[in-house]
Amino acid sequence: MEKRQELYAGKAKSVFETDDPDRLILEFRDDTSAFDGKKVEQLERKGRVNNRFNAFIMNALKEAGIPVHFERLRSDTECEVKRLTMMPVECVVRNIAAGGLCRRLGVEEGIALEPPTFELFLKNDEKGDPMINESLAETFGWARREHLVRARELTFQINDILQKLFLNGNLLLVDYKLEFGLFHGEVTLGDEFSPDGCRLWDATTREKMDKDRFRQGLGGVIEAYEEVGRRIGIDFDQAID
Amino acid sequence: MEKRQELYAGKAKSVFETDDPDRLILEFRDDTSAFDGKKVEQLERKGRVNNRFNAFIMNALKEAGIPVHFERLRSDTECEVKRLTMMPVECVVRNIAAGGLCRRLGVEEGIALEPPTFELFLKNDEKGDPMINESLAETFGWARREHLVRARELTFQINDILQKLFLNGNLLLVDYKLEFGLFHGEVTLGDEFSPDGCRLWDATTREKMDKDRFRQGLGGVIEAYEEVGRRIGIDFDQAID
Numbered sequence A, B: 001m002e003k004r005q006e007l008y009a010g011k012a013k014s015v016f017e018t019d020d021p022d023r024l025i026l027e028f029r030d031d032t033s034a035f036d037g038k039k040v041e042q043l044e045r046k047g048r049v050n051n052r053f054n055a056f057i058m059n060a061l062k063e064a065g066i067p068v069h070f071e072r073l074r075s076d077t078e079c080e081v082k083r084l085t086m087m088p089v090e091c092v093v094r095n096i097a098a099g100g101l102c103r104r105l106g107v108e109e110g111i112a113l114e115p116p117t118f119e120l121f122l123k124n125d126e127k128g129d130p131m132i133n134e135s136l137a138e139t140f141g142w143a144r145r146e147h148l149v150r151a152r153e154l155t156f157q158i159n160d161i162l163q164k165l166f167l168n169g170n171l172l173l174v175d176y177k178l179e180f181g182l183f184h185g186e187v188t189l190g191d192e193f194s195p196d197g198c199r200l201w202d203a204t205t206r207e208k209m210d211k212d213r214f215r216q217g218l219g220g221v222i223e224a225y226e227e228v229g230r231r232i233g234i235d236f237d238q239a240i241d
């Protein structure tokens, strides 16, 4: 597959067209951002680590029957994916209270959420990714109701798969955000799954092993991502075929 | 029915027990608040005007088949209602963009919303009435999913009824919030419907005729409420039987 022009440079990844109109290349950069792009830094190895991390998770989800955009690793920092028409919406599931939920609702960090919660946010840095719902998405044309129903269903299926996967590495999947798009009409998981877009705590010590280390200036960000990867069986140096 | 002790004094109304365990008395005070109780004033005649206004709307809804708590006017500032177990949730429908929606989503005030939107907010002044959804309400025990489904259905039925009623007075029902509770297991409309909890614009000039006059310091607040009442056929001086 031939890499063609850059379509879009996001906060962490760049998206390239290919000679196949149905395929894109995602390049994971070292750029790390938080607070809707207000804090930005370069973290060495991040692009490489997240590209491998994402490939591992996407393959696990694909094996479990989830429709995912991921097709294959292309290089240390690139992968090939199905080209989706993205919905500008973030799907968030929470198993344990943390972050924005605690700020908005005054809930204590760390309490178990049963059943796990589901929220939708508009992908819009300028407006601070405001919380929305299915009704607003429909009226403003951001996504169709039936597509959000399917995205919600997939998001919860993914929760079951990934909670188990991480618990095998003695890690709690606290929360995560997913982005979905349409591939020839089918709601398909897009974007990435990496410690940039989820919270992972050591199940014993509750130490934070995710992007909160960056947000809160705790240091050892990429080291924590690598540790998470090792615990769930990722070989960051595996040859790409 | 005998009035007994005060149960609760809210921002605009006081709630009293009666000798009937299934009935309460609501007293509409002149207190007027905005911004989650941060701006508070006394507006002469408001209790009286809103009590009559609410009675008129509740009766119209009851005639149209909506289950409402309202039973009868008791005095100029009091009415008798069914005692509900309230859900601490506000149901908001919007026909035209205004207020918080514009602030949160950067949408222009005055654009038509098709289909009308539905949002849920937690009734919690301290936390600024944050937006929630059915999932959060279920997990935190604020309301059961099936009760919110019913509340949403009733809220949209009420929209059809009230849009017509106000348009007969050349008024646009821009948006409104409703509070529901349970009466012996049935989801029932509680609280009040008055210009304190909705937006009404003159259909020709788009002049604001609701609590935004108070929020924005435009003056003539109660005069506008009375004008709205007259236009839809309320006689504020009718004898109470």
Ligand SMILES: Nc1ncnc2c1ncn2[C@@H]1O[C@H](COP(=O)(O)OP(=O)(O)O)[C@@H](O)[C@H]1O
Residues within 6 Å of the ligand: A008, A009, A010, A011, A012, A013, A014, A015, A024, A069, A081, A082, A083, A084, A085, A086, A179, A181, A190, A191, A192
């Ligand atoms: N399979 C796909 N097809 C089309 N666009 C995608 C796909 N996967 C991810 N994207 C989009 O590519 C961008 C990825 O770059 P990222 O740095 O995460 O951007 P952003 O700053 O917008 O979050 C996102 O806007 C994401 O929605």
Ligand SMILES: Nc1ncnc2c1ncn2[C@@H]1O[C@H](COP(=O)(O)OP(=O)(O)O)[C@@H](O)[C@H]1O
Residues within 6 Å of the ligand: B008, B009, B010, B011, B012, B013, B014, B015, B024, B069, B081, B082, B083, B084, B085, B086, B179, B181, B190, B191, B192
């Ligand atoms: N039928 C009812 N049964 C029980 N409580 C009710 C009923 N109708 C309204 N309420 C509650 O009574 C209070 C009304 O007073 P209000 O001044 O509006 O209070 P608030 O400041 O809490 O909004 C509200 O808390 C409302 O939820």
Ligand SMILES: [Mg+2]
Residues within 6 Å of the ligand: A010, A011, A012, A191
């Ligand atoms: Mg992104």
Ligand SMILES: [Mg+2]
Residues within 6 Å of the ligand: B010, B011, B012, B191
């Ligand atoms: Mg109130």
